[in-house]
Amino acid sequence: MQIHYFLAELLLIIGLLGLLLLKQIVKNHESQTRAYVIGLYLTTIVLLIWTQADFNGKTIQDGLFIVDKLSLMVKLLVLGFGLATVVFFDQPILRCGLPVVETYFLIGIQTVGMMLTIACVNWISLFVCLELMYLPIYALIGLHTTNRDAQEAACKYIIMGAFSTGVLLYGISLIYAVSGTFELQALIAPSLTTALNKATFLGLDPEQSLFLIGGLLVLIALCFKLGVVPFHLWVRDVYEGGLYAAVSLIASAPKLVLVLVWSRVFFDSELSSLKNITWIIFSIGLVSMFFGHFLALVQERIRILLAYSSLAHMGFVLLALGLMSQMGHEAAMVYTIGYTVTIALVFLVLSGMIVNGRRVVLIEDLKGLSITQPSLAFLLLIAIFSLLGLPPFAGFMLKVRVLTALIESQYLGIAVLTLIPSVVAACYYINMIHLMYFQKGNEVSIVESHYSSIQSLLLITGGVFIIGVGIYPSELFQWVSGFYPS
Amino acid sequence: MNIPILSLILWHGLIAAIIMSQLARSSIWLQKSTAVIISMLGCGLTGYLWYGFIPNQAFQFVEKVPWIAHLGAFYHLGVDGISLNLVILTMIIVFLSILSICVIQEKNIASACTWVFLVQAMSIGAFLALDGLLFYLFWEASLLPMFLYIGLCGGGNRWFAARKYFLFSLFGSLFFLVSILYLGLKAGDFSFSSFYQLQLNLNEQLLLFTAFTLAFAIKLPMFPLHSWLPDAHTQASTSGSMLLAAILLKLGGYGFMRFNLPITPDASMLLAPLMTVLSIIAIIYIGFVAAVQSDIKRLIAYASISHMGMITLGLFVAYLMPGSVQESTRIIGISGVLVHMISHGLSSAGLFLCFGLVYHRLGTRDIKDYGGLMRVMPIYSGFFMLFILSNIGFPGTAGFVGEFFVIYATCAANLWLAGLAVLTMVLSATYSLGLVKQVFYGRVNNMQLLTVMDINWSEKLLLGLLSLMIIGVGIAPDIITASSVHAIKNTVLFVKSGQS
Structure with missing residues (x-):
């Protein structure tokens, strides 16, 4: 593997180590x-774009890591999320008295973890990189030592x-025991194809059942990290306890990475030939949709919502x-990109x-936001409409993409079922709009805002993304398509 | 003829909305004049479209640009006789609502105009789209500005009304989305013409028909799904009610013409009796409901629902006609639907506008608070009477033509049905004239009435314009039918393919 494809990550790591040295010089400035x-x-982003230009869409792979078009793109995105987090951490650091260098170091090393996880094609490297990506997150939440909620969240999350x-x-160990290799491709081991097709849990020979259980355990672990029912119990506490800037990171970039990891592990895998797996995933997905939307309906606290x-x-x-x-994975990737942004x-x-x-x-705190902070209210408005999946915003096009994939794969019933919770979702989303926009006169809560110019720039970029993708999604679809071999 | 005239008309509303939203802090005079000038510009563009339109051709001024290559969706616009008339109606009504905002409101003019222009852009987009996904995009997006407009500028109970409107419409349109995606995947692209060529079996057609009907029947609204409309109307501001009654309801009727009849002919044939019965129920039952309302805006809203029954009746009674019925009768039936959509747009907008003018002076919607208004505001009362007559379907006004055509076609299908449909005239005369009696004649109950002035010249101009159009369409309905004859013939062909 030519090392220069990982120059961006190396630069970031060296820079972060330099930051620790720098601490001795600049103190807590x-x-x-x-x-x-x-x-x-910014240098890392430039370097990554430069690498990408040099790279020409080949796929380079050796034992641990892969470099392909998809990974480079997602790396850019997570760098963007990392940058946004860095930019928005200035207020929490000042207000909560967090240690300056350590905070930025943790954010940076988390980004490195994500960038490496994206490139993994080996169970060992995947495991190590996932840890590298998650440990800083636990610490980032726990850094706020004076807040009990944050401590509780960090504790729950780490356990x-x-x-x-x-x-x-x-x-992983079960899969290794059967396949004898740590390559992610183990799940695609051709020797097992015929036997697995007629597999049932009880009628399997030991090797196959081990393999199957191993695959299911990996699936469960990934569901756990994605935060879906019934593996969702950490989500509420973490969203509630963390600092806003930290939660914005947790809610976005790792999910993108996890969907990519899911694709790497399960795309074209041996497990996909089992019809039952599809139904297990579908039921998790549907139950999450119903459960999530119905519970969000009765929340009063905005972060829990x-x-x-x-x-x-x-x-x-x-x-x-x-x-x-392939269609499903592409749709999932596109949807996750839109959702995370x-x-x-x-x-x-x-x-x-x-x-x-x-x-x-509380949601009530947003009362009359359109009067006190019209531009922020407008950003929230388009974000909420996008989350609701209404045109002409990004959420609509991405929803269409997923629904199309479902319908084309003959799951019309599932596609129709997803619509019911989205009407429920409409109830609480438009309630937020009601609070922000439909208040008059004295019922307004006084909201101040502090955004530096670079923060405003990032927020506007997000808004432009939502409207742009909603009107002309072709570019994004084009970008993501073709990453998965057909 | 290389000007992309349809895009210009479509984007006109969006650009206007952006301009208006930037003017919120400038002087009132500037806001008013900008809004009126921009809106006149839009009318000019539509006039150019009307001038260049050739009546005997199918879709014209077609623009087709790849939009989402992945799904096979195109930015595909075109106009035929049906959409042309609805686009013209939209532009005229938007112009009048902008004028009404300028006449009635003292503040927040820029923000109100922003929402009006957004509604204009979205509904014109839906009328012009020839691509299913594009149609859905505008159809669904038309929900947002109206929702925000009701919520921002409405009356005291606006949140309830806006939420009800939003949830009803959203519920209807979601299943519509899945049907469009299903059709698009089946056909390979989303253009209407490929939808029309699909061979669907009866089960598919029935499911699709249900999904379409759910969406359009909520928008129109049809009988059991109508309850959002009176609430939305009572809480919306005057211009909001005008847009809602005159334009957004027409999206439902337009959807029936573009989706139900051509795509699911067999299901339409099968379910035509049901749809006809629902329409008759709407006409009669809602007519009675309107007669007992004490809130003037609610009364006009229920009258709208009752009149919308004529639209679905006209469309689905065509399926009940025996094969011996002449082509010309069928054409009259369908063009009656189109004329009725236009005339209802004009007369209901007129009623809401008229009521808005007096509501602005007195601030009450209760019929009991009025009485003897004729003595105080004679000129105003004259205009109101004209709109009421058009709403009843009095000969010489626009309302007469559409209802007459539809009832004429109904006679060809079934005399009993026609007998029931004719009740619409009796019923609307009952509640409309009852309204007139209580509001304009009799003693003055409310001393506050004596203090108001009759309408001034700008209000006269506004009502005069609308009256001219209503009488114009009433005397010469050819304006509408001549340009749409080709499109109507096509629709008749779709109906026939369902019958055979």
Whole structure:
């Protein structure tokens, strides 16, 4: 493997190590450190684009990592999310007194973890990189040492995360025991094809059943990390306890990475020949959609509402992934890109608002936002319409993409079933719009906002993305298509 | 003729909305004049379209550009006789609502105009689209500006009304989306013409018909799904009610013509009796409901629903005609539907506008608060009477032509049905004239009435324009039928293919 394809990651790691040295020189000088990290991210992005231009769409693979068009694109996206997090962490650091260098270091190393996870084609590297990606997240939540909610969230998240990691590791070891190789392609082992087609759990010979159980355990671990029913219990606490900027990271980039990992593991895999697996994934997805949307309906706290709605959206993604076909994986990837950008935008918009001297907690806090902060209200408006899947916003086109994949694969009934929870979703989404827009006169809560110019720029970029993809999605579809070998 | 005239007309509303949203902080005079000028420009564009339109051809001014290559969707616009008339209606009504905003409102003019222009853009997009996905995009997107308009500029109970409107419409359109995707995947692309050529079996047709009907029947609205409309109308502002009654309801009728009849002919044939019965129920039952309303806006809203019954009746009674019925009678029936859509658009907009003018002065919607208005506002009362007469279907007004055509066609199908449909005239005379009696004649109950002035010159101009159009269409309905004859003939062919 030519090392220069990983120059971007190397640069980021070296830069971050430099940051630790720098701490001795600049002490806790927030703005200088932030400028340094932003510069580092921008250089990495430029370097990555340069690598991509050099790369010409080949696929280069050796034992541990792969470089292909898809991974480069998703790396760019997660770098974008990382950059947004860095940019938006200035307020929390000042307000909560977080250690400056450590915070930025954690965000950076988390980005490195995500970038490496994207490129994994080996169970060992995948496992290590997933840990590299998740450990900083636990720490990022726990950094807010003066807040009990944050501590509780970090504690729950790390325990449950460790548990899911254990499940993943056990699954990997079972697969290894059967296939004798750590390559992700093990799930595509051709020797098992014929036997697995007629497989039932009880009628299997030991090797096959081990393989099947291993695959299922990996699936469970990934569902756990995606946060879908019934593996969702951490989601609520983490969304509620973390700092807004940290939650915006947790809610977006890792999900993108996980959908990609899911594709790497299960695309064209041996498991896909089993019809039952599809139905297991479908039921997880559908139950998540119903559960998420119905529970979000009765929430009063905005972050819990968004947590439950994220369950539902991830459930929708699972429906596409459950198709186990190229079309399904593409649709899932496209939908996840749109969803993560939108939800990150929502959290970042909320992160800068101050209502009566505190952060936004209740949905009621948004009352009359269109009067006090019209541009923020407008951003939230298009983000909410997009989450609801209405045209002409991104969410609509991406929903159409997933529905098309479902209908084309003869799952018309499933496609119709997904519509019912989305009407339920409409109830609470438009309630938010009602609070923001339909208030008059004295019923308004006073909202102040603090956004630097670079933060505003990022927010506007998000808004432009939502409208742009909603009107002309071809470019995005084109970008993602063709990544998966047909 | 290389100007992309349809795109210009479509994008006109969006650009206008963007311009208006930027003017929120400038002077009232600037806001008003900009809105009126932009809207006149739109009318000019439509006039150019009308001038260049050739009556005896199918879709004209077609523009087709790849849009979403992955799904086979195109940015595909075109206009035929049916959509031409509806586009003209939209532009005229938008112009009048902009004028009414300028006349009635003192503040928030820019934001109100923004929503009006957005509604214009979305509904014109739906009328012009020849691609299923594009149609759906505009159809669904038309929901948002209206929802926000009701919620932002409505009355005291606006949140309830806006939510009801939103949820009803959303529920209907979701199944419509799945049907369009299903058709698109089956046909390979989303253009209407490939939808029309699909050979679907009866089960598929029945499911699709149900999904389409759910969407359009909620929008129109048809009898059991109508309850959102009175609430939306009572809470919407005057211009919002005008747009809702005159344009957005027509999207439902247009959808029936473009989707149900051509795509699912066998299912339409099978379910035509059911649809006819529902239409008759709407005409009679809702007519009675309208007669007992004490809120003037609710009364006009129920009258709208009752009149919309004529539209579905006219469309589906065509299936009940025996084979011996002449082609010309069938054509009269379907063109009656189109004329009725236009005339109802004009007369209901007129009624809402008229009522808006007096509501602006007195601030009450209750019939009991009025009485003897004729003495105080004689000129205004004259205009109101004209719109009421058109709503009843009085000969010489626009309302007469459409109802007459539809009832004429119904006679050819079934005399009993026609007998029931004719009740619409009696019923609407009952509630409309009852309204007139209570509001305009009798003693003045409310002393506040004596303080109001009659309408000023700008209001006269506004109502005069509308009256001219209503009388014009009433005397010379050829304006509408001549341009749409080819499109109507096509629709008749679709109906015949269902019957055979």
